Amino acid sequence: xxxxxxxxxxxxxxxxxxxxxxxxxxxxxxxxxxxxxxxxxxxxxxxxxxxxxxxxxxxxxxxxxxxxxxxxxxxxxxxxxxxxxxxxxxxxxxxxxxxxxxxxxxxxxxxxxxxxxxxxxxxxxxxxxxxxxxxxxxxxxxxxxxxxxxxxxxxxxxxxxxxxxxxxxxxxxxxxxxxxxxxxxxxxxxxxxxxxxxxxxxxxxxxxxxxxxxxxxxxxxxxxxxxxxxxxxxxxxxxxxxxxxxxxxxxxxxxxxxxxxxxxxxxxxxxxxxxxxxxxxxxxxxxxxxxxxxxxxxxxxxxxxxxxxxxxxxxxxxxxxxxx
Amino acid sequence: xxxxxxxxxxxxxxxxxxxxxxxxxxxxxxxxxxxxxxxxxxxxxxxxxxxxxxxxxxxxxxxxxxxxxxxxxxxxxxxxxxxxxxxxxxxxxxxxxxxxxxxxxxxxxxxxxxxxxxxxxxxxxxxxxxxxxxxxxxxxxxxxxxxxxxxxxxxxxxxxxxxxxxxxxxxxxxxxxxxxxxxxxxxxxxxxxxxxxxxxxxxxxxxxxxxxxxxxxxxxxxxxxxxxxxxxxxxxxxxxxxxxxxxxxxxxxxxxxxxxxxxxxxxxxxxxxxxxxxxxxxxxxxxxxxxxxxxxxxxxxxxxxxxxxxxxxxxxxxxxxxxxxxxxxxxxxxxxxxxxxxxxxxxxxxxxxxxxxxxxxxxxxxxxxxxxxxxxxxxxxxxxxxxxxxxxxxxxxxxxxxxxxxxxxxxxxxxxxxxxxxxxxxxxxxxxxxxxxxxxxxxxxxxxxxxxxxxxxxxxxxxxxxxxxxxxxxxxxxxxxxxxxxxxxxxxxxxxxxxxxxxxxxxxxxxxxxxxx
Numbered sequence: 001x002x003x004x005x006x007x008x009x010x011x012x013x014x015x016x017x018x019x020x021x022x023x024x025x026x027x028x029x030x031x032x033x034x035x036x037x038x039x040x041x042x043x044x045x046x047x048x049x050x051x052x053x054x055x056x057x058x059x060x061x062x063x064x065x066x067x068x069x070x071x072x073x074x075x076x077x078x079x080x081x082x083x084x085x086x087x088x089x090x091x092x093x094x095x096x097x098x099x100x101x102x103x104x105x106x107x108x109x110x111x112x113x114x115x116x117x118x119x120x121x122x123x124x125x126x127x128x129x130x131x132x133x134x135x136x137x138x139x140x141x142x143x144x145x146x147x148x149x150x151x152x153x154x155x156x157x158x159x160x161x162x163x164x165x166x167x168x169x170x171x172x173x174x175x176x177x178x179x180x181x182x183x184x185x186x187x188x189x190x191x192x193x194x195x196x197x198x199x200x201x202x203x204x205x206x207x208x209x210x211x212x213x214x215x216x217x218x219x220x221x222x223x224x225x226x227x228x229x230x231x232x233x234x235x236x237x238x239x240x241x242x243x244x245x246x247x248x249x250x251x252x253x254x255x256x257x258x259x260x261x262x263x264x265x266x267x268x269x270x271x272x273x274x275x276x277x278x279x280x281x282x283x284x285x286x287x288x289x290x291x292x293x294x295x296x297x298x299x300x301x302x303x304x305x306x307x308x309x310x311x312x313x314x315x316x317x318x319x320x321x322x323x324x
Numbered sequence: 325x326x327x328x329x330x331x332x333x334x335x336x337x338x339x340x341x342x343x344x345x346x347x348x349x350x351x352x353x354x355x356x357x358x359x360x361x362x363x364x365x366x367x368x369x370x371x372x373x374x375x376x377x378x379x380x381x382x383x384x385x386x387x388x389x390x391x392x393x394x395x396x397x398x399x400x401x402x403x404x405x406x407x408x409x410x411x412x413x414x415x416x417x418x419x420x421x422x423x424x425x426x427x428x429x430x431x432x433x434x435x436x437x438x439x440x441x442x443x444x445x446x447x448x449x450x451x452x453x454x455x456x457x458x459x460x461x462x463x464x465x466x467x468x469x470x471x472x473x474x475x476x477x478x479x480x481x482x483x484x485x486x487x488x489x490x491x492x493x494x495x496x497x498x499x500x501x502x503x504x505x506x507x508x509x510x511x512x513x514x515x516x517x518x519x520x521x522x523x524x525x526x527x528x529x530x531x532x533x534x535x536x537x538x539x540x541x542x543x544x545x546x547x548x549x550x551x552x553x554x555x556x557x558x559x560x561x562x563x564x565x566x567x568x569x570x571x572x573x574x575x576x577x578x579x580x581x582x583x584x585x586x587x588x589x590x591x592x593x594x595x596x597x598x599x600x601x602x603x604x605x606x607x608x609x610x611x612x613x614x615x616x617x618x619x620x621x622x623x624x625x626x627x628x629x630x631x632x633x634x635x636x637x638x639x640x641x642x643x644x645x646x647x648x649x650x651x652x653x654x655x656x657x658x659x660x661x662x663x664x665x666x667x668x669x670x671x672x673x674x675x676x677x678x679x680x681x682x683x684x685x686x687x688x689x690x691x692x693x694x695x696x697x698x699x700x701x702x703x704x705x706x707x708x709x710x711x712x713x714x715x716x717x718x719x720x721x722x723x724x725x726x727x728x729x730x731x732x733x734x735x736x737x738x739x740x741x742x743x744x745x746x747x748x749x750x751x752x753x754x755x756x757x758x759x760x761x762x763x764x765x766x767x768x769x770x771x772x773x774x775x776x777x778x779x780x781x782x783x784x785x786x787x788x789x790x791x792x793x794x795x796x797x798x799x800x801x802x803x804x805x806x807x808x809x810x811x812x813x814x815x816x817x818x819x820x821x822x823x824x825x826x827x828x829x830x831x832x833x834x835x836x837x838x839x840x841x
Contacts, residue, residue: 009836012499014420017330017338021429029436032480036472039542044449044469071425087498091422094494102486102528109532109562113547121555130625137550152551168544170552253544256553263539 010085013078020071027064031057072281076291076299089298096302100309103271107313110267114260114320118145121256125151146176150255173250177240177261178322189240190322193233194314197272200229201311204279204304214294216286223283223300226307230276237269264321268313275310278303328831337432340424341831342409347727348431349406350720354796356398356438357713361789363391368751368785371778374770384768385453386445392456396574397481398438400712404577405430405488407719408516410727412492414822414829415510417501417838422494430488437480444470455766457567460548460559464540471541475534482527489520489527496520501821503840507601510820511594514601515580518608522569522576525612530566533559557622564615572611575675575707576604578715579646582668584820585722586650589665590657591817596649603642603649610639620691629688636686640679647676662815663737667718670745671711678706681756696766699759705752717744717795724799725814729828730806736798743791750784 034056041051078084084092124131126143134141141154150170180188204226210218241262244250252262282300285291292300329335329344339345366387370378379387409427413420421427444451449468452458463471496517500509509517536559539545546552548559587594594600616624616632624632650672659665681703685691694700725731754777759765763774770778813823821840825833 011835012419014424014832015340017334018340018425018428019338021425021432022337024429025432025436028433028483029440029480032476033440033473036476039472039538040469043542088422091494091498094497095423095426095490098490098493098524099486102490102524105525106528106532109529109565112565113536113558113562116558116561117554121558122553124555125550125553130623147553150546150552170544170546170549251544252539253546253552256546259539259545259547259552259554263536263545 010087012085013083013088015078018074020067020074023067024064024071027060027062027067030060031064032060034058034060076285079296079298080291089296092298093302096305100305103309107264107267107316110260110264111316111320114264117256117260122147145257146173146178147255147257148172148174148176152255168253170253170255171249173244173248173254173258175248175250176257177244177248177250189236189243190318193236193240194318196229196233196236197311197314200226200233201308203229204307208300208304211286211292211297211300212294216290219292220283220287223279223286227276227280227283230272230279230307233272234269234276237265237272261321264317268310268317271310271313275303275307278306338428340420340428342413342421342424342427343727343829343831345421345427345431346406346408346410349402349409352431352434353399353401353403353406356394356402358792358796359442360391360394360399361792363387363394364785365789367391368782370768371770372782373779374772374775376769379768381768382450382453385455385766386451388766389452389455389458390442390445393441393452394438395708396456396570397478398434400574400708400716401485402434403716404516404519404574404712405485407512407577407581407716407723408488408492411723411822412495412513412516413499414825414833415513415820416496416499416504417821417834417840418495418499419832419835421491422499423491426487427491430484430491433480433484437477437484440473441477444473447473457563458537459563460537460540460556464537464548467541472538475538478534479531482531485523485527489523492516492520493524501834501837501840507598508840510580511583511597511600512577512580515576515583515604518604519573519576522573522608522611526566526569526573529562530570533562533566536562557619560619560622561616564618565612567618568615569608569611571704571707572607574712576607578671578712579604581715581719581722582650582671585664585668585718586653586672588722588815588818589660589662589668590654591659592653592657593819594649595652595655596645599645600649603645606642607639610635610642614639617686617688617691620688621695633686633688637683640683643679647672647679662721663732663734663741664718664722666738666741667714667721670741671714671718674706674710674714674748678703678711681706694759696764697759698755698763698765701765702752702755702759705755709752710748714744720799722815723822724802725806725809726822726827726829728803728806729809729826730802731809731814732798732802732806736794736801740791740794740798743794744788747784747786747788747791751781751788752784754778754780754784 034053037051037053038057041053079089122143122145123129125134125138126141127135127138128143138151138154140156141149141151149172152170153172177190179185185191203222207219207222207226210216210222244261250258250261252258282292282303285299291297329341330338336344336348339348366379367384370376370384409421412418441451447470449470451468451470452463452474453468454462454466454471458474496509496513506514536545536547540547540549546554548554548556550556583594583600614632614636616628617636620629620632654669661669681699685694685700685703721732721737758770758774758777758781761774763770809827812826814827815823821834821838822829824838
């Protein structure tokens with residue numbers, strides 16, 4: 001892009017003043033102050049005072065989401081009005097690519113924590129290698145993954161007889177989420193979710209092909225199927241969480257196994273929701289407003305990149321959280 | 325497109341102009357610099373004598389924590405982002421930053437975030453008191469309830485930094501004028517491109533870390549609790565996986581500034597431009613594989629200690645390349661010593677001292693003595709203050725005539741340099757000695773034998789603090805009553821596109837790309 005000469009230079013659109021950044025800030029900061037206060041009411045305080053913190057959170061969030069809606073609508077209108085040069089479109093593409101890279105790093109830290117705990121912390125707590133003095137703290141702890149018995153469980157008397165301070169009670173689960181054996185494979189939700197999410201990457205690609213061939217019916221159909229698969233995935237995950245909590249005794253408080261399981265799959269599920277919402281918007285734009293042309297459809301493209309990214313993360317999760 | 329700035333407050337609140345946003349960042353960061361400096365003055369006042377005179381130990385801990393957080397995230401980082409906003413589009417011949425509205429958002433997140441963080445000082449339980457490195461379990465099990473506001477504050481800062489960096493990457497990759505190839509870019513642009521990459525890579529790691537804290541504190545997860553099978557040391561690994569690249573995020577733009585200033589006042593091109601680029605990239609790469617040198621004493625396996633020791637010492641190689649290149653640029657140049665040049669040379673000299681103590685700290689066996697002592701405090705203030713802050717001050721003096729069209733008072737500038745230089749060294753040089761002798765960091769009281777050096781340190785700190793007020797006065801005086809410069813090329817030896825536009829530059833520069841030789 002840097003290699004255009006003067007005569008062909010298409011002016012780069014620098015927008016006029018905009019209230020959107022300020023509104024987005026007000027909404028976001030208000031929401032987070034409300035959320036922080038709400039969390040503190042739950043944990044630190046007695047919880048008797050009514051601080052209206054959830055109300056503040058909801059108002060802030062609504063204002064923030066509303067601002068984002070206006071913001072995206074504005075950029076879409078600018079593009080449709082032909083204000084965006086090829087160079088500006090490239091800026092948006094670069095922005096989305098590096099945003100996805102930052103998301104990759106966000107998941108990397110949770111995967112990193114999982115590997116560190118499984119390969120180093122667990123054996124050390126059980127007294128191996130660098131943790132040889134740990135038998136003083138947890139003499140009866142033996143390590144296995146999934147960790148069904150936490151170090152705290154291994155102490156006679158449990159949480160009450162803890163040798164060191166801790167935040168709370170960590171009781172291991174009754175069952176874990178890993179492969180339940182070939183006879184139960186049909187009831188193993190993560191496998192179905194893998195099939196669903198991998199197929200959705202193909203369906204969104206078919207929709208993209210349809211868009212490039214100017215086949216609107218193909219676009220609308222396959223994009224709709226992708227959104228549906230996303231909803232199916234999230235529904236099955238909700239079912240899975242329900243089973244984990246109610247039937248398996250696997251909770252956020254079940255020690256490091258429950259911690260890593262829920263945080264990794266939970267953040268992934270949140271990103272699936274986000275990606276599905278993005279694709280849903282694109283589907284609505286395509287079906288109701290007739291947006292996108294065969295050679296200009298960045299909103300669709302960025303959402304599908306995001307969707308593929310979410311899919312790749314799931315493959316990592318399926319391997320390292322459920323199978324290995 | 326409007327041809328001039330809007331009138332009144334809306335110019336600043338709603339702006340999409342890279343120069344306005346740069347100005348906002350610079351003023352905000354200087355405000356934070358004074359706030360963080362005020363906290364530092366409280367710390368030094370308490371440490372003037374042994375015993376407890378002025379503040380409670382609990383409050384002292386809040387001061388060290390807030391000083392670190394405000395200086396790192398509120399003063400130094402935003403100041404360089406402000407510089408990037410002002411200079412990168414003008415240096416590469418771009419009409420503005422690539423994504424102007426997001427640019428405004430990146431800035432406006434910061435003031436309310438720091439207002440929220442500072443307000444914790446007045447909340448029940450007090451401000452965060454666990455140090456700027458907020459190690460678990462101090463920041464989880466034993467944290468004051470304000471830790472929740474701190475966590476969301478870090479999320480917001482991270483969001484601001486990530487958006488700002490994505491913007492810088494998009495600008496540099498996509499907006500260069502025709503003919504401005506990568507290897508023709510000014511060093512400042514190169515260092516910021518690499519810094520922006522580091523930011524996008526590690527700010528999400530920090531976000532993940534504080535999210536784990538949030539879950540441990542409020543939802544009973546056990547990331548950092550051994551009782552549940554987690555590990556407090558996991559916190560340190562993740563924090564320093566963010567934290568070590570972070571220190572290069574802070575210093576690399578400073579390297580860029582100095583690489584602009586030294587050639588100008590040596591009247592020679594930068595020596596070894598290509599090697600400067602490769603050295604910067606090598607430093608960035610190495611910064612990802614050295615994090616555990618901050619935590620030699622946690623009980624890592626010996627293989628880990630050795631790996632991190634050797635990897636850390638390797639960083640001295642590209643850093644040495646840079647220092648030698650700056651010196652060689654000056655070699656046989658026709659040197660003059662205007663204020664920016666004084667600060668740049670002060671940077672090279674003092675940063676090198678900080679680099680040497682860094683190599684000392686990198687030695688795992690020796691580090692068991694230095695760890696968490698005042699030696700560490702002295703080391704990182706040599707690279708943060710004499711590194712980042714000196715280079716930032718140099719940048720302000722260097723580009724202020726371009727930004728305002730008015731010349732600062734040279735004798736006042738030089739006076740400020742010498743007062744800062746003496747004050748800085750008086751503050752931090754003795755801290756090497758008390759640290760080696762065993763004075764731990766982050767304590768409000770100390771053993772009697774450290775008294776003399778601590779008094780010197782405190783006097784130096786007050787001198788350095790006063791020199792910053794003098795700096796503020798000089799800048800405001802320039803804006804109000806400085807001599808007009810009336811020429812595009814403010815400095816005789818300066819090279820680059822920013823010197824081809826008028827001083828002050830028009831509100832919108834390079835709406836069509838300039839020719840690049």
